[in-house]
Ligand SMILES: Nc1nc2c(c(=O)[nH]1)N=C([C@H](O)[C@H](O)COP(=O)(O)OP(=O)(O)OP(=O)(O)O)CN2
């Protein structure tokens with residue numbers, strides 16, 4: 001009986017979630033080309049100031065997948081670190097999001113859109129269907145989650 005339990009248990013597919021945290025610094029201004037100057041000021045307030053402002057963004061990247069019985073891993077975090085470097089740090093760290101990152105030339109650099117940018121960039125490197133969530137702490141109080149929907 002004990003032997004059967006053991007056999008069934010080892011055959012079971014177990015799903016794990018692996019999260020890696022990464023910080024980056026960037027400045028930006030909330031401004032939409034689809035809105036008038038008055039609307040930009042009314043909607044974005046102090047965040048529409050032409051001088052911009054900066055954040056130390058903290059990003060949590062979560063990957064979902066089968067825990068490989070041979071390696072014990074969903075994916076190797078060493079690989080995930082490299083993907084994060086290419087998908088987040090190289091394009092965004094110490095950048096002016098609106099001026100230095102072409103994606104934000106016509107996309108408002110809200111944290112929601114930064115999360116979408118990071119999601120789409122990570123998809124280029126991660127195994128298919130493995131990215132579960134991108135969570136960004138723009139400040140201690142402002143947190144955005146994007147799950148690819
Ligand atoms: N839906 C969103 N709303 C806002 C975003 C955003 O990305 N998505 N971003 C901003 C500004 O970028 C701004 O930096 C946030 O400022 P603020 O709320 O003032 O930041 P704090 O929480 O740190 O400030 P407190 O004064 O302590 O509340 C605005 N809106």
Ligand SMILES: [Zn+2]
Nearest residue numbers: 028047053055
């Ligand atoms: Zn901001």
